[in-house]
Amino acid sequence: MFESSVATTLGSSEGAIKLLISIFTGYLLAFLHRVPILYKAPPTLKHVMFTVEGLALCYYNFGVDSIHVWLNVTFIYLVLLIFGGNKFTAVFTFVFNTAYLVMGYYYQIAFQEFGISWTMPLCVLTLRLTGVAFDFYDGQKTPKGDKKQESDAALTKRPGYLEMLGHTFFFGGILVGPQFSMRRYLAFVNGEYADEDSLAPKDSIVPGFRRLLLGIVYIAIFQLCALVLPNTYMVSEHFREGAIIITGMSYNGRDEHGNRRWDACTNIKVWQLETGETFSDFIQSFNVNTNQWMLRYVHRRLRFLGNKMLSQAITLFYLALWHGLQSGYYMCFFLELLETKAELEFKSLLKGLIASGLLPDVESWGWASLLGRVVRKLTLLFLWSYALVAFALLDFDKWFPIYSSVFFIGHVMCAVAIAASLAFRAISRPSPKANGVHVEKKAECKRTE
Known part of the structure; x- marks a missing residue:
């Protein structure tokens, strides 16, 4: 034929x-x-x-x-x-x-x-x-x-x-x-x-x-x-x-x-896909109509749950089920959820470190800003490709050894970024006792006035 x-x-x-x-x-x-x-x-x-x-x-x-x-x-x-x-x-x-x-x-x-x-x-x-x-x-x-x-x-x-x-x-x-x-x-x-x-x-x-x-x-x-x-x-x-x-x-x-x-x-929004530097850029530029369908008919109709992360997890699970029953689909979309969360937490961590003076705002430096964009793009391409390994190979006995051979580096990077952000927020959050003293001092100042 x-x-x-x-x-x-x-x-x-x-x-x-x-x-x-x-x-x-x-x-x-x-x-x-x-x-x-x-x-x-x-x-x-x-x-x-x-x-x-x-x-x-x-x-x-x-x-x-x-x-x-x-x-x-x-x-x-x-x-x-x-x-x-x-x-x-x-x-x-x-x-x-x-x-x-x-x-x-x-x-x-x-x-x-x-x-x-x-x-x-x-x-x-x-x-x-x-x-x-x-x-x-x-x-x-x-x-x-x-x-x-x-x-x-x-x-x-x-x-x-x-x-x-x-x-x-x-x-x-x-x-x-x-x-x-x-x-x-x-x-x-x-x-x-x-x-x-x-x-x-x-x-x-x-x-x-x-x-x-x-x-x-x-x-x-x-x-x-x-x-x-x-x-x-x-x-x-x-x-x-x-x-x-x-x-x-x-x-x-x-x-x-x-x-x-x-x-x-x-x-597919080709220019945004090729030039994007965040997971949000990639997600919004690839398989656009399917993503919009999932947003309209699944994610938004789960608002009654009152938890955006849970709604997103259920939506991605359904998206994996829609693609097929092979385990690679579920690992791929789990990684999409994990990597998106890690990116948000890492941004929050950097913002907090800069605001506290523990890290300089290198984005304001011309050359450093360009270097930062290159690093972001390379990291994005690595993590996106890392997730697609499971999507391409599908069967557990094929994709699991691949991740195992690189010591689950993508999983670890995301977990570390999330943990570091949560730990920094916990450390930098004022204690209830300190808050109480601060409120008491303010009240005392008002009485003095």
Whole structure:
């Protein structure tokens, strides 16, 4: 087969080549749907076309296993139809979609070779369908006549079956995402992001091709690096979105110069990712839509716990579960939590040491400030790569020996930073007895006056 020959030549898998071909096909379909007769077509026809195209891409990649995607969206539509938009529907959809995905992961581990499979589009669909249920629930909470909604993705009306299918199988997001709300999809289908003459937006083509070229560059770099330093090197004895932009769905208002922005569905902020110096920079610039989904539908809805750290831990646990059942996912996201906490505590420690005069404010020195930025960047790259070791190798018997061989240096660095910050705060905190004496002296001064 063609895909098998290309995979052998590039040192990749047949599934990865099929996926890459499907992504490039998405660009061809994007241009097809810019043809005036199709762009102006009734929404119903667009839903049907997106459904057929998405199903075809799924079948090309996963064969008859694509039926899981259709069954999932059909079942959730029936749940919304029967029970409406309420808290039960939202929670049930969340639990059902997650359970279906987890069972898919279990089946894959038990009976199939690990790799690209039908669980990949189901992974995307889990968030998409859960988002629809929560958005419908949010829309019903809005009082009648009140145009202000709790969420900019809230749905006041239940989506129809064709709308659900079109939203699910849209060729620009069925296989690997990105995530986009039902409300955005319907606005796109209804032509709200079109040019004034009701044709496809002409200024979306250049940004779309920029993302395509940038993606090709990154793929090329990754493949070249993989040939020199594959993941297998770590376990050896030597070491141990552009199609959616072109369609016009990514419309995101206008900038300060009046130019239309096409970054609403951007999943990676490349410049921020490459130049960022903090974990916050990295997290906010990578897998953007998934992170925003987790923030909107998981983290913020755990506010009733009254503990931000606990909410973040639960969110990251769900994010790991969403990726799969292999232990490497859980270690990776545990390290993300640990490293983010360590960074905050280390900043607090430095601030306290500078404020107390125990450490000079070297950031105010020109050369030292530049040196500090370099050190921060190198530390960030090391710790981020350290966490990704588990994500890349996944199995416990592969990633654990790697961390063990370097004496868990990343874990230790974070633990030391957190412990040092907590110890400094404990030492520098005034004792209750001293506070009492201070208050008593102030009261005595007032009586004297």
